[in-house]
Amino acid sequence: MIEVRGLTKSYGEKVAVRDLSFSVRRGEIFGLLGPNGAGKTTTIRVLACIIPPDSGEIRVNDHDVREEPLLVKASVGLLPERTSLYERLTVMENLLFFARLYGVEEPLPQIRELLDRLEIKDRADEPVSKLSKGLKQRVSIVRALLHDPPVLLLDEPTSGLDPMSAEVMRSLIRDMAARGKTVLLSSHNLWEVQQLCDRVAVINTRLLAMGSVDELSRKFSGPPRVRLLVQEVSDAILNAIRSINGVITVERRGREILIEVEDPEEAVPAISEVVVRAGGRILEISVVRPELDELFVRVIKDEVGQGSGSG
Amino acid sequence: MRWDRVLAVARKDWREALRGTWMIAPSAFLVAYFGVVLPVILIYTAKATGEVLIPVNVPFPLRVEGDLARSLYFAFQAVVPLIFLVIPLAVSTILAADGFAGERERGTLELLLAAPLDERELLLGKVLAALIPGVISSWATFLLMVPTVNLLSSDVFNGPWFPPGPEWIIVVFLLSPLYSFLAVAITCALSSRVRSVKEAQQGAGILIIPLLVVVVAQVFWGLVVNAESLITASILLGGVDAIMVLVLPRSFRGMRYLLE
Numbered sequence: 329m330i331e332v333r334g335l336t337k338s339y340g341e342k343v344a345v346r347d348l349s350f351s352v353r354r355g356e357i358f359g360l361l362g363p364n365g366a367g368k369t370t371t372i373r374v375l376a377c378i379i380p381p382d383s384g385e386i387r388v389n390d391h392d393v394r395e396e397p398l399l400v401k402a403s404v405g406l407l408p409e410r411t412s413l414y415e416r417l418t419v420m421e422n423l424l425f426f427a428r429l430y431g432v433e434e435p436l437p438q439i440r441e442l443l444d445r446l447e448i449k450d451r452a453d454e455p456v457s458k459l460s461k462g463l464k465q466r467v468s469i470v471r472a473l474l475h476d477p478p479v480l481l482l483d484e485p486t487s488g489l490d491p492m493s494a495e496v497m498r499s500l501i502r503d504m505a506a507r508g509k510t511v512l513l514s515s516h517n518l519w520e521v522q523q524l525c526d527r528v529a530v531i532n533t534r535l536l537a538m539g540s541v542d543e544l545s546r547k548f549s550g551p552p553r554v555r556l557l558v559q560e561v562s563d564a565i566l567n568a569i570r571s572i573n574g575v576i577t578v579e580r581r582g583r584e585i586l587i588e589v590e591d592p593e594e595a596v597p598a599i600s601e602v603v604v605r606a607g608g609r610i611l612e613i614s615v616v617r618p619e620l621d622e623l624f625v626r627v628i629k630d631e632v633g634q635g636s637g638s639g
Numbered sequence: 640m641r642w643d644r645v646l647a648v649a650r651k652d653w654r655e656a657l658r659g660t661w662m663i664a665p666s667a668f669l670v671a672y673f674g675v676v677l678p679v680i681l682i683y684t685a686k687a688t689g690e691v692l693i694p695v696n697v698p699f700p701l702r703v704e705g706d707l708a709r710s711l712y713f714a715f716q717a718v719v720p721l722i723f724l725v726i727p728l729a730v731s732t733i734l735a736a737d738g739f740a741g742e743r744e745r746g747t748l749e750l751l752l753a754a755p756l757d758e759r760e761l762l763l764g765k766v767l768a769a770l771i772p773g774v775i776s777s778w779a780t781f782l783l784m785v786p787t788v789n790l791l792s793s794d795v796f797n798g799p800w801f802p803p804g805p806e807w808i809i810v811v812f813l814l815s816p817l818y819s820f821l822a823v824a825i826t827c828a829l830s831s832r833v834r835s836v837k838e839a840q841q842g843a844g845i846l847i848i849p850l851l852v853v854v855v856a857q858v859f860w861g862l863v864v865n866a867e868s869l870i871t872a873s874i875l876l877g878g879v880d881a882i883m884v885l886v887l888p889r890s891f892r893g894m895r896y897l898l899e
Contacts, residue, residue: 398756411746412750
């Protein structure tokens with residue numbers, strides 16, 4: 329649905345995106361992660377045909393962004409980072425304007441249904457300037473959806489929203505993907521990306537890593553860890569754990585023991601057994617998968633450490 | 640070219656302009672001032688002082704005797720027609736300057752560029768949005784000026800006399816729209832290349848210079864403005880407008896840098 333091969337875009341001397349490649353399947357939620365200035369917004373703008381790429385082959389909904397920009401634009405529902413609505417116009421006037429630009433025939437039923445779904449139907453005749461940021465963002469998503477596009481490009485979709493509005497937005501994104509829409513979103517909210525995205529690309533001008541959160545965990549987090557909480561930690565327990573085959577390191581943190589292992593499925597029963605045999609009382613045992621923000625920081629740090637990050 | 644999209648862009652701009660006092664109040668003031676207040680001032684001043692300021696080479700085709708009539712005729716024939724170039728220039732350039740730079744300032748340009756509009760459709764929508772209010776203001780001023788002048792000076796001219804010749808019709812209904820189009824096209828091009836409305840407005844200020852040159856030429860160099868010279872000017876201006884129609888879309892393609 330989205331194919332990006334070797335996308336490069338510069339602004340004067342500054343390279344915003346360098347040789348970026350990825351693809352997004354139909355019905356997939358794909359996350360673009362990266363620090364400020366990593367090229368996330370530039371990538372979204374190229375995909376939306378707002379700015380042309382310097383080089384690369386980019387196709388959206390089977391249309392080339394250079395050859396068929398109008399068809400690409402008609403296929404895309406864009407939610408920019410900044411709430412881009414006409415403040416002096418009412419909600420309905422804004423939506424009808426964009427419906428006309430997108431050639432939506434009889435847009436009113438569609439608009440009313442979306443407004444109802446996002447719980448802003450009763451604000452339709454108010455000027456946008458009177459709405460809170462959360463409500464404006466809801467109007468923006470209605471605007472992005474009103475021509476029923478197969479591809480959604482969402483730049484920081486929940487940025488600055490209150491928790492309730494953010495949850496409404498996340499629920500809508502999930503629902504859109506379930507209906508077969510392709511969603512590409514950029515976000516600083518790593519928890520959100522972890523919750524929403526099927527796959528993630530970490531970029532910092534160029535692609536640093538890509539895969540599902542689990543794949544990235546395995547790739548960047550080092551060996552898996554088992555977290556063990558016991559009533560009382562003793563040397564006998566620690567030594568018993570160290571003696572198990574497949575245990576790499578053992579670290580004590582108060583009543584908690586963090587154990588790096590080769591294979592958690594084999595390690596967990598073995599650890600339980602030796603701890604009980606050594607007289608310990610297990611309160612909790614679990615396999616720890618690193619959070620996405622931990623991975624993100626690690627990937628970006630690796631990139632900076634290699635000296636190849638260019639902003 | 641999809642005209643429904645062109646008109647949607649223009650209508651949206653008008654709606655926005657109508658909701659803000661920045662557009663309506665100055666335009667209404669210009670129309671009322673030049674359509675009513677200025678003629679009143681000119682006629683009563685001439686009647687009160689009896690001053691005659693007529694260059695010797697100004698033809699006076701009306702069959703009316705008296706210096707007051709000649710004085711009023713000169714005032715309206717020589718100076719006032721330029722108002723019909725200034726009004727659309729003022730009204731249209733405010734809207735044209737806001738056209739793209741304003742969208743950028745308010746953060747709405749991105750979505751406009753993301754919409755499936757041909758660049759010509761977007762550009763034409765913006766040009767019409769700026770051009771039509773300017774031309775309507777100019778015509779409204781004329782429609783107010785005709786009865787005002789005739790009501791207040793028919794005693795001097797022994798009846799209604801204004802407009803006194805075809806020059807007015809040419810200026811108001813041909814030259815004024817053509818000059819407005821040129822002004823709007825240049826201002827839209829500026830607006831699509833600068834980063835703020837203020838910059839676009841400052842740049843558009845240069846469009847007043849040709850009008851000042853005409854005034855100076857009339858007052859000091861005895862430039863005679865008649866139907867023939869106005870038709871010639873209209874043809875030349877039409878040619879320049881046609882060139883702008885060809886050049887403008889190319890200049891517009893550079894505007895995406897505003898988002899970069």
